[in-house]
Every structure is written in structure tokens, then in C-alpha cells.
Amino acid sequence: MSRLLAIAETIEQSDLGTAIAEGRYAFPIIEGIHLIGLSVAVGLIFLVDLRLIGIFLPSVPVRELHRQLQPYVFAGFALIVVAGILLFASEASTVIVSPPWPFKAFFFTLATVNALYFEFVLARRPDALPDRGPLPSGIRGAGLASLSLWVLVIVCGRLIPYIPRWT
Amino acid sequence: MDVSLPGGAAAAAVSLIDILEWLQTSGLSHFIAQANHLLVAGLQVIHVFGLIFLLGPLILICLRVLGLVLRDQPFESIIGQSRTLSLMGLGLSLTSGVFMFLSAPLHYYGNRAFDAKMVILLAALISYALIFLWTPMRLRAHAGLARAHVLLSLVLWILVCMAGRAIGFV
Numbered sequence: 371m372s373r374l375l376a377i378a379e380t381i382e383q384s385d386l387g388t389a390i391a392e393g394r395y396a397f398p399i400i401e402g403i404h405l406i407g408l409s410v411a412v413g414l415i416f417l418v419d420l421r422l423i424g425i426f427l428p429s430v431p432v433r434e435l436h437r438q439l440q441p442y443v444f445a446g447f448a449l450i451v452v453a454g455i456l457l458f459a460s461e462a463s464t465v466i467v468s469p470p471w472p473f474k475a476f477f478f479t480l481a482t483v484n485a486l487y488f489e490f491v492l493a494r495r496p497d498a499l500p501d502r503g504p505l506p507s508g509i510r511g512a513g514l515a516s517l518s519l520w521v522l523v524i525v526c527g528r529l530i531p532y533i534p535r536w537t
Numbered sequence: 538m539d540v541s542l543p544g545g546a547a548a549a550a551v552s553l554i555d556i557l558e559w560l561q562t563s564g565l566s567h568f569i570a571q572a573n574h575l576l577v578a579g580l581q582v583i584h585v586f587g588l589i590f591l592l593g594p595l596i597l598i599c600l601r602v603l604g605l606v607l608r609d610q611p612f613e614s615i616i617g618q619s620r621t622l623s624l625m626g627l628g629l630s631l632t633s634g635v636f637m638f639l640s641a642p643l644h645y646y647g648n649r650a651f652d653a654k655m656v657i658l659l660a661a662l663i664s665y666a667l668i669f670l671w672t673p674m675r676l677r678a679h680a681g682l683a684r685a686h687v688l689l690s691l692v693l694w695i696l697v698c699m700a701g702r703a704i705g706f707v
Contacts, residue, residue: 434609
């Protein structure tokens with residue numbers, strides 16, 4: 371832990387970290403971009419998840435919705451990741467001692483693994499994504515898992531400033 | 538000449554502050570502020586999820602109006618189902634936002650970012666309502682106007698987000 375903390379302090383004291391922390395407007399602007407990227411990427415991911423579960427746009431073929439929204443999901447995701455790294459760099463040593471942070475990282479990893487498993491395994495099975503009618507239970511499960519895991523990532527992320535330390 | 542107007546305006550401003558002071562010392566405000574700082578954190582979490590559920594479907598509508606996605610799907614069914622989901626998000630955001638404001642009205646009122654957010658929010662809400670009222674008709678007759686409108690609406694919500702994030706920093 372102390373080695374982690376030392377690394378975090380090095381990141382925080384880098385030129386990039388201090389520039390963001392000391393600039394008057396840099397931090398809130400980057401936080402705003404993090405939030406907008408989140409609304410685009412997760413907002414659209416939720417729509418696909420709800421389609422997989424079967425409660426949103428059931429008349430639209432899943433493949434069409436999933437494939438056509440993908441570039442916008444990736445664009446939003448790029449914004450979140452870049453802004454997230456910059457925010458982390460500016461307050462790394464504060465963030466890593468906050469209890470919600472390791473949970474956020476854990477749920478983020480699970481959500482990413484779930485997305486990759488859906489993309490490269492589940493969706494490639496024959497008849498995995500019929501245009502109409504109920505989807506296979508594995509597909510619906512992946513949708514529900516995605517929805518739940520991204521919810522947990524966001525809850526943990528938003529709690530970071532409110533639960534700064536373990537004791 | 539009506540010289541009573543400036544005095545009247547000042548009196549109105551004072552009474553608004555009075556109302557906010559009364560709110561700040563009211564039982565509800567004290568309850569939210571004192572109960573537990575996790576209650577405020579919970580409201581913040583709900584506020585973010587409301588925003589995500591408000592904006593996700595709105596972005597889908599915008600992309601469809603711009604002709605970038607789901608071109609083969611009838612617009613009416615997309616806007617109908619998206620509206621339901623988006624309005625649920627709006628309900629969550631507005632409700633949590635009102636309770637956050639009630640927890641510290643004097644802290645928010647007069648904060649430059651909060652004041653700006655409220656003005657832009659009003660414009661965003663009008664534009665949001667017009668999307669559901671006008672866009673299906675306009676898309677046929679004036680596609681260019683419908684496209685400009687959805688883009689303006691998205692820009693307004695982005696500004697609401699930016700102003701909202703700035704509240705704690707100005």
C-alpha cells in the first residue's frame with residue numbers, strides 16, 4: 371500500500387498532475403467532460419442493455435441497434451477514459467485511499483470483461499441475436515449484467531468524494 | 538413616469554432571499570443537511586442516473602433525426618419509447634435536484650454556476666419539450682430545422698452539465 375501511495379504521489383506531483391490541480395478551471399472542466407462522456411457512452415449502453423433484456427424498442431433488430439450505436443459509445447468512452455486519467459493524475463494519492471475507488475476499479479473490470487465476452491463469444495454464437503422475439507437467456511443475462519455493473523461503477527465513482535477514507 | 542419599479546424590484550429580491558432563508562432554516566432543509574452526508578451523496582448519485590437516462594434516449598432521437606442511426610425504423614416508434622425512458626430520467630434528476638437545492642438554498646442561490654445552470658436548464662427544458670411536440674411533424678416538412686433543433690438541444694444539455702459540475706468550484 372505504501373508503495374502504491376508513493377507511485378500515486380509521484381503521478382500527482384508530475385507536471386500534468388500539478389497543472390490540473392492548480393489551474394482554476396481545469397478540474398471542473400475535465401469533470402464536466404467526464405460526465406458528458408458518461409452520459410453518451412453509458413446512456414447508449416443502457417439502451418442496448420434494455421433492448422437485450424427485451425423492454426426497449428423490441429421491434430428494432432438488436433444487431434442494427436448494437437452496431438449502429440457502437441461508434442458513439444466508443445467516442446463517449448474515449449472522452450471518459452481520457453478525462454478520467456487526467457482527473458486521477460491530479461489527485462491520485464487522495465483517490466486511491468478512498469474506499470469506493472477499488473470497488474469502482476473492480477466493477478469496471480467486470481463490466482469490461484462482460485462487454486468483451488458478449489462481443490466475442492455470446493453474440494457470435496449461431497442464432498444468438500434473432501431480429502424479433504425473445505433473445506436467448508445468456509444474451510439477456512449479459513444485458514442485465516452490463517446494466518447492473520455500470521450502475522455499480524457510477525455509484526462507486528460518485529461516492530469517492532463523500533467517503534474519503536476507510537476509518 | 539413610474540418611479541416605484543426599482544423599489545418594487547428590490548423588495549421582490551429581498552423577499553426571495555427571505556423565502557430562501559426561511560427554507561434554509563426549515564425542518565426539511567435541516568433534515569437533509571444534518572441527517573447524514575451520505576443522504577446528500579445518495580441524491581447526487583440519483584441526479585447522475587437521472588441525467589444518463591434523460592440523455593441516452595435523447596441522443597438516440599438526435600442521431601435518428603440527423604439520419605445517422607436506425608434510418609430504416611419508423612421515427613414514431615423510436616421517439617415514443619425513448620420519450621418514456623427519457624422522462625423517467627428527467628423526473629429523477631429534477632426531484633433529486635430540488636432536494637439538493639432544499640438542503641442548502643442559500644449556498645446554491647447566488648452561486649454563479651448554479652444561476653447560469655438554471656437559466657440554461659430553462660432553455661434546455663423548453664427545447665426538450667419542443668422536440669417531443671414538434672419534431673415528428675417537422676421531420677417531414679422541414680428536416681433542416683428539425684436537425685438544427687436537436688443539435689441545439691444537445692448543446693444546451695452539455696452546457697447544463699458543464700455549469701452543474703462547476704457549482705462546487707466557483
